[in-house]
Amino acid sequence: MVELHVRERKNMQATMEMIFQAKVTCPNCGQDFLHPEVKSKYISLEKQDSDFCGYYNGINPIFYDVMVCRHCGFGFTKETNRPLDEAEKMSINTILSSWHNDGAQYSGLRTLEQAIKAYNKAILCQELRNAKDSVKGSLYLRLGWLYRYQGNKNNEEQALRRTLEFLRRAYERESSSDAKKELRMIYLIGELSYRNGDLKDAIKWFQAVTTHPEADRYPVFNRLARSRWQDIREEAKQKG
Numbered sequence: 001m002v003e004l005h006v007r008e009r010k011n012m013q014a015t016m017e018m019i020f021q022a023k024v025t026c027p028n029c030g031q032d033f034l035h036p037e038v039k040s041k042y043i044s045l046e047k048q049d050s051d052f053c054g055y056y057n058g059i060n061p062i063f064y065d066v067m068v069c070r071h072c073g074f075g076f077t078k079e080t081n082r083p084l085d086e087a088e089k090m091s092i093n094t095i096l097s098s099w100h101n102d103g104a105q106y107s108g109l110r111t112l113e114q115a116i117k118a119y120n121k122a123i124l125c126q127e128l129r130n131a132k133d134s135v136k137g138s139l140y141l142r143l144g145w146l147y148r149y150q151g152n153k154n155n156e157e158q159a160l161r162r163t164l165e166f167l168r169r170a171y172e173r174e175s176s177s178d179a180k181k182e183l184r185m186i187y188l189i190g191e192l193s194y195r196n197g198d199l200k201d202a203i204k205w206f207q208a209v210t211t212h213p214e215a216d217r218y219p220v221f222n223r224l225a226r227s228r229w230q231d232i233r234e235e236a237k238q239k240g
Helices: 002-011 086-096 100-106 112-128 133-150 153-173 179-195 199-210 219-239
Strands: 019-025 032-038 044-048 054-057
Touching: 086 112, 100 112, 112 133, 133 153, 153 179, 179 199, 179 219, 199 219
Parallel strands: none
Antiparallel strands: 019 032, 044 054
16 A cells, blocks of 8 residues: 555656645734645546545645745644634744744645645644644644655554544534534544544444434435445454
8 A cells, every 4th residue: 555655646746837826814923925725627636545535646735735824934724714812822933933934945836745744833833722623633634644645654543543532522522513524524533443443433433424314415424434334344254
């Protein structure tokens, strides 16, 4: 699997014409900067893993989800782009004071290593501002995917364990009226439990997907949960 991922990365031919510069205002320092975004016509998904990790032809948009301010070094995403209060700024800028000069490296095409650095920076910033557990879980999930592309299994597993912790807490503490997001979260908790070796817990969450009152409206999650549940059954049979 690692060899396949490495081969796919080598075949990527990202070019400057695939991105454009979007003007963004930093929620920390308030200054404007340009952030590279992938043009939609160049986004071509080739395949997807069972935890929604995507593999793309040409350019990977996941590399560009995190915005990094070139003035203060603050890392954030569209879902976390809201102004900080003074206490948050004080806490964050104490940490960022030694990083503010590295923001320019994220302004063009990004390497896998730069994307990993950007996500780690965004995770730190969002943890310092005490963002929602669902937000932190989403960042850790995508960081895990980046480590998967890199073939770094230890870091991938560590990031996915953190994802699982945050998503479980988010499910318990955060309310949502969006059934699709809820089903996706429940499925991911099951999937990550499975990947973490907790088959009993995985079955519980996959069952929760299939019995959810809105499961019929979003059959993709129902199908995925049943498929992974069958994988667990087959695995149990093989182990006797």
